[in-house]
Amino acid sequence: MLGDVLAWLGDHPQAFETAASRHIALSATALAAAMMLALPLALVLVRWHRAAGPVIASVNVLRTIPSLALLAAALPLVGTGFLPSVIALTLYGLPAILINTHTALREIDADVVEAGQGQGMTDRQVMRRIRIPLGLPVIFAGIRTAAVQIVSAATLAAFIGGGGLGELITAGMGTLNIAQLVLGGLAVAALAMATELLFAGLEWSVRRSTGAAA
């Protein structure tokens, strides 16, 4: 079996490379977009308590939608291809980053925050010098969760013409090419694990450099 998979890979290096690089591009773009949306939004919600409840609740609803359903629902709204896939994947990764960041910034030890305010820090300085550095490990954990979710869900982008490693699986399924199908599956699994390891390493170094949470 593994021999068949390797044989197929040897015959179609170009197809594999295209699918893999597309998968990485989809995931990286979606993760970057999710971070660019969720991180500032979390900062705003920490200051603007009253909006936090409803926003977090609606984002949680987003979280319960299965990834395939999200991609399918995006289809009539934004069409097919790379961009629609990125949009759907961004929405898929958003909740983990937003919720973790919001929690991380909110739940800093009240005494430490009070000490900062009592010494004469402005709200902005409390945010920059206390909340963000102390919240960083938890924020990073959210980014890690989102990254792995996005890499896994990007497999489904093939269903709406987004390409990626899912293409190998759907194509293999269609033509009953088991070797191609298994290769796609293994590659997605490997990529998800590599992502997990990479971000775990980053998170570990952040934890160490902030020195706090230990």
Place this chain on the structure above:
Amino acid sequence: MIRLEAVSKTFPGAPRPAVDRLDLDVPDGTTCVLIGPSGCGKTTTMRIVNRLIEPSAGRIVVEGQDVTHVDAVELRRRIGYVIQQVGLFPHMTIAQNVATVPQLLGWPAPRIAQRVEEMLALVGLEPAQFLDRYPRHLSGGQRQRVGVARALAADPPVMLMDEPFGAVDPIVRAGLQAELLGILRRLAKTVIFVTHDIDEAIRMGDLVAIMKDGRLVQCASPEALLSAPKDSFVADFVGADRALKRLTLSTAGEAATSAPAGASAPVVSPATSLRDLLSLLLAAGADAAAVVDAGGTPLGSVSLATIRERAAARKA
């Protein structure tokens, strides 16, 4: 100088004010201890001074300036602030923690570095050993010392201290109290100090302000409070042993008379409190003790009669 004029605070939805038309005057260079049962409004009162809590009514005057409506952030940089849980920033070194306010004030780096070392030395922490460590490496007592150094760093004329020794064990606490008292006296700081421990209040305060239900019941020197409690609430609060507590306010050196103590009399140093001296006399079955200084020079004696005289409640 800190003055509160008819200050009130009612929290939204609260049935009664947490602080109710409170007047308080803390003269320059003195320490005023706020004390009372929990919920009496002592911490709220203290936090009104640096406007961590905005008063509902009244006027706050610090160093002659009405600060009721000035920029609160700028005000807080002029007021040292120490809290019970210390609130050191766990992700910053001891040096960075102590540098907080000078940095916010935009001092040049060399001046901050020098100041940080001075402050650590002042609170009894060897700078070379502590500068680069993190709060989690320190004991509770050491953290509280850093908290005091941080509050003093920008040399604020006024300090607020909220149960600063509440989280350290009794033995460490006694030492810290004595050191802090020395530092505050030497630097002539004007201090509001919150505690729920009457012994600490008597030891630390030039003035002790007893609060109940958001109001000031009595504000007086420890001596006056113990000898002439205004009502039964104050009398109960300072405790049935208030005569003994008063004895802690005087030392053998102050009470010594020239009467001879007798050959077998116990010997004490002039710094011994009369309370400890009384205990010693009772234990030794003696009538008087000889007071002798560190150099061995006799300073006189203290007899049970002298102590009784001192302990008798004078009409203030």
